[in-house]
Amino acid sequence: MYRTGMSESELKILGSIANKKHAPTSLVDLLKDPKLINEKINETLSSLMAKGFVEQRLSKENRLLLYLTPKGDRVLRKTFGESDT
Numbered sequence: 001m002y003r004t005g006m007s008e009s010e011l012k013i014l015g016s017i018a019n020k021k022h023a024p025t026s027l028v029d030l031l032k033d034p035k036l037i038n039e040k041i042n043e044t045l046s047s048l049m050a051k052g053f054v055e056q057r058l059s060k061e062n063r064l065l066l067y068l069t070p071k072g073d074r075v076l077r078k079t080f081g082e083s084d085t
Contacts, residue, residue, distance in 0.1 A: 006075065009044045012036055014053060014076050017066050024057075024065035048072070 006014075016033050017025045030041050045066070048054040053072030059065050068076070 006079070007044075009039045010048055010053075011076070011079060012039060013041065013044055013048060014068065014072055017054060017068050018073070018076055024059070024067065026063055026065055030066070 012035065013030065016030060016036060020029070027041070027045070030036055030045070045054065049056070052069055053075060055067055055069050056064050057067060
């Protein structure tokens with residue numbers, strides 16, 4: 001657990017979604033990410049969504065995409081010491 005109370009798996013998934021800010025992420029993208037190969041993605045993603053760190057939106061092409069919420073972005077920045085500016 002990190003000082004934010006989040007698990008390493010949660011932070012890895014948040015980081016993966018954040019790294020694809022300009023190209024939205026889908027569940028399939030997360031499942032294919034080699035950095036997340038040993039993670040319980042479905043379970044962890046559900047937890048992140050329940051905590052309000054990640055949200056789903058339907059694209060114009062009817063793809064379900066994942067985005068960090070402002071709360072998820074803040075906790076990721078706080079964890080890795082980046083400022084909000």
